[in-house]
Amino acid sequence: MQRKIRLMIGILIMTGLIAGCWKVSKNLQKELKEEMETIGEAEKSDRIVVLDAGHGGTDSGKVGINGVKEKDINLTITNSVKKILEKENIQVIMTRETDEQLAQSKVEDLKYRVKIMNEVSPVLAVSIHQNSYHEENVFGAQVFYYQTSTEGEKAAGIIQDALQKVNPDNTKKIKANNTYYILKKTEVPTVIVECGFLSNYKEAQKLVTEDYQKSVAEAVAEGILSYIKENE
Ligand SMILES: [Zn+2]
Structure with missing residues (x-):
């Protein structure tokens, strides 16, 4: 009898262990599947965005009336946009993530971004x-697009609308352009977001604050997300 009970307990323990292992392996499978799905989704180009923080390194870009360098504001705002988009499962590729120029000359730098x-x-x-x-x-703030790009114009409009909420006094509208190198040479919908004027003291002073940079980044990200949604 004693042996039988021990045997029964043994069988129960074994069954429990097998069931446990099966559950763990099921969970692992589920996790792996989810991960694969995430990667699969991100691999579709409609979930990928390239963010380009203008200038960098020896190229400061514009220097503000308050002494601020454009390259620094560009990078801070771009990094914030990236974080927001990634939270929404958008894969973000950055042209630069640090204070650096991407080539020796300005022309080569722009070529590399394109x-x-x-x-x-x-x-x-x-x-x-x-x-x-x-x-x-x-x-x-003002958003530029390549003059013959319908998608660029559409994206520019959505982002401009989002930026309008950050500063309702802004009278700027989206603008077509056919001379900016990046707009001319890209084969994908591309926009240039000029977040504000560093030559205007009030705006330059706002653009150096963390709060305003965050508001601008949120607006740009909101615009990008709306554009992606409309394209799905
Ligand atoms: Zn610039």
Whole structure:
């Protein structure tokens, strides 16, 4: 009798162990499947965005009326946009993630950025810059697109609308362009977001604050996400 009970307990333990192992392996399989699905989804170009923080390294871009360098604001805002998009399962490829120029000359640097955009072939490429003008009173975010790109125009409109909420006084509208190298040479929908004017004291002072940079980044990300949604 004693032996029988021990045998029964033994069988029960074994069954429990097998069931446990099976459950663990099922969980692992599920996790792996989920991971594969995430990768599979991200691999589709309609879930990939290229973000380009303008300038970098020896190329400071515009220098603000308050001394701020455009390249630094560009990178901070672009990094924030990246974080927001990644939370929404968008795969983000950055042309630069640190304070660096991507080639020895300005022309080669721009060529390299375009090369990344064309090779990655994202749903949208967004180049982030700050503007400047010889008249100090000019201000406001403005989004540029290549003049014959319908998709570029569409994305520009959505992002401009989102930016409008950050500063309702902004009177700038989206603008077609046929001379900017990045807009001309990319084979994917591309926009240039000029977040504000560093030549305008009030805007330049706002653009150096963490809060305003965050608001701008959120608006740009919101615009990108809306554009992706409309394209799905
Ligand atoms: Zn710039």
